[in-house]
Amino acid sequence: xxxxxxxxxxxxxxxxxxxxxxxxxxxxxxxxxxxxxxxxxxxxxxxxxxxxxxxxxxxxxxxxxxxxxxxxxxxxxxxxxxxxxxxxxxxxxxxxxxxxxxxxxxxx
Ligand SMILES: [Zn+2]
Numbered sequence: 001x002x003x004x005x006x007x008x009x010x011x012x013x014x015x016x017x018x019x020x021x022x023x024x025x026x027x028x029x030x031x032x033x034x035x036x037x038x039x040x041x042x043x044x045x046x047x048x049x050x051x052x053x054x055x056x057x058x059x060x061x062x063x064x065x066x067x068x069x070x071x072x073x074x075x076x077x078x079x080x081x082x083x084x085x086x087x088x089x090x091x092x093x094x095x096x097x098x099x100x101x102x103x104x105x106x107x108x
Pocket of ligand 1: 083097098100
């Protein structure tokens with residue numbers, strides 16, 4: 001058995017796993033960025049819809065309130081706090097949180 005070749009193969013594999021891990025990390029970052037962008041747009045959308053609802057009539061008050069609940073949570077998130085069950089109310093120190101984002105999306 002050629003030990004040298006086996007070691008070389010292991011080293012190579014380790015390197016590839018490292019690369020894959022890095023790729024996974026940057027993909028995760030991109031997903032978080034996309035979700036955050038999406039949730040910002042959703043806030044804007046809700047704001048516009050609420051404004052329109054208030055102007056036109058008071059019939060849609062139920063949906064307005066639901067929108068405002070989401071709005072408050074999403075706003076809190078964008079101000080840098082966790083809204084997920086795990087760390088609710090604590091400061092987000094490591095950037096985006098997937099738990100928060102998935103929680104926000106469950107609310108919609
Ligand atoms: Zn969180």
